[in-house]
Amino acid sequence: MFGPSKILATVRASGCDIKTPGHVPLDVENYPVAPEDLTLEQVHVYVRHGERTPVKARMTEYIPPQWQICHVARQFKAAVAGPGAKETLEVKRVVERKDGTFDYGECTNAELTDFGRKSTFNFGNALRKLYVDRLHFLPDTMESNEEVYLRSSNRTRTIESLQQVIHGLFPLDKQGQFFVPHICVRNKRDENLYPNTSACPRLNTLMEEFARAAAVSMNPTLEPLDQKISKYTGGKPIRIDGSPKASGILETIRAATANGVKVPKEFLDPAVMDPIEKAVIVEWFGGYAVSPELRTLGVGRVMDDVSQKMQRKALKKSEDPLKILVNCTHDTTIAGVLQTFGVYDQKWPAFTSQMTFELFKDKSDPSPPQSDSYLSKFTSSFMRPKIPKTYYVRMRYQNDTMILPACTPPGNHLEGRPEFCTLKAFAETIKEFTPADWEAECAK
Template structure:
């Protein structure tokens, strides 16, 4: 049995979403309600971290009666046709090779050999996910191009935009959609089209890299075990309600399937308008499962886990902001867009002590905005020239504002007087921000990532 896109049966007669249906949290990037900074602050650089769009579950769960959530999802009908360049040795060109265009179509084959048009792979970005990530990119355009005038209407200059994704099809395709929304084809000069960057697995820092850091893997396993011991009892009262959907098994952090897997399937189904058992439409049930799963994945707030999980990513962010602050207009980079996963979004929030203890939604995003403090006088070219002639080398003050799901984050590390803009605690001084990040950078990655970790 397959399933298509959500249909109107999930909506009321007036087109609104049925209020009795539990909805996976959707938080589109707001443009009109974007809080402009206080007078005297000038936006210099924006770092965006966005979770990929809606996808299919990463595993097959709850597909048997009475849950009957479809095993096969026919929600990948777009972007199934590809064209690629191949090298042919026939009809050699002057440089010895000739490129030809090969057209092909990707389809999923089931074990019995059957093929269905538009069927998705497990964990694949769906048509809905492609649309929402495009919408996210369009919102970035409406905000930073049209509303603020921070980015140019047409991308003609190289070096103004940076794009990177983890090496996963769903994040790479999400990034492509975001870019197309931010700079549609007609708004991007072919010569200035930026590359979509991907790192080798051992060098990846857009997620907590357990592949490259054995110590981080060991710590995460230990925290998962601790979460099972702490939260399995809190799930016992749900057994009578949900075990019938799990082949009679109790729902547990370390159960079969794991509570995180159940939550993954339910949320993916709900996001696509697929009917789920009424018990999983009960917010109190979902909240209980979510608390246990969030604890399993993100309760590890030790300094060691923060350093090994998000330290390298924050180091990248901090260094690029410092470079922009030091070079000013000589550094053309204005916006950096990173396509990543829920674990990175929650990991960043947790590391900076602003996590809301909720599993990040599809296309959940974090922005770090770098501002420069300028006075009305310094904005005038005449004054700039005069200061230059007088040899004024004073360094402007710079501030960082973190926003998550359209909300300003008040970073505890910037709470003390002198560590933020007076009267606006959400604007952390770049120096205070960098001081904290320096504490999170592993001094010796190989040693700290060894199974035994760093010797204190």
């Protein structure tokens, strides 16, 4: 068993430079600048939360159940009610074990770790270096929430990750006198930053059906691993529908290695982890490649948000001041979107994975902005204003530019540059998997 000294010894105390499997920092220097006749108009960023602990302790005889890498969040100031207009209470939070003992800096399940805070801060800082320092797309000092939209799923690890991103993108000395960042969250019923199975019974049913199908097709591929790793799981084989589940083992190992926690050497062997990863990806995301209904209920609403905001920007032009939208989300969203667009690399999204959609305008566009009354008139009817032909969308993931299959036909992209999809083709693609009535379709 692991005592406190053994637990601490498993964590690298040399800093926050752990290399997460698949982790790719935003590469500012090699960012591909758009052609000179295009100007950047709006950026939608989706970033997975930073490194965290596992959602539950597994294989505790071989992987420590307590991790002492959550020091940053343990001391803070809380807003409290009192006689003064504004009062704060300085507190120090500790994680108490069932025997009543505690250690400062110990993490709870699924908590953002110190490494996760560092990686998300670094991502925000890289966004600043790219969109402020290099491209001069954003102002050096942010003065208004009209130019920036910040949103997180209503989970502590994503909210705290987004706070770190904000701190890197807009440090305190780069926030105007009246700028207070607004972090938007939604109630569970309205949440669309992840496939919302709890609010959508039909989506939950579909996910369960694909999980059962994956167990039939992928469990045989896991059988050769039994001799290598069942000794770590109490002699039980790892299966899609087993106990432990393959997804649980993958989640535990990825969280441990991302935070520098030792794992048995077998779990560092690609011959072991690759089959597990492949099987779990088929279970969780295989359905997006074959089921229009799953795409619609799983990621249709969040992608429709992107489409609608880009169309508004194209129609209102400079009268719409919104420039950057940063959304802190989850691996299930990123992989689901990638699979839906047909550009998924079949790798589990690492912590702090980033996916962006950039909107560009042709400088020669002569059309004037449309007024709000014009937009309201048409968007409230079956007719919609025509999307300008002079706008293009580029999707990027982990520093790679994605060429969307739907954008490759002639006329659907900037001539000679298939990575620049016309906004019209991009919006029409998203419309194919946008629910007409999400709640009604969920109730089927």
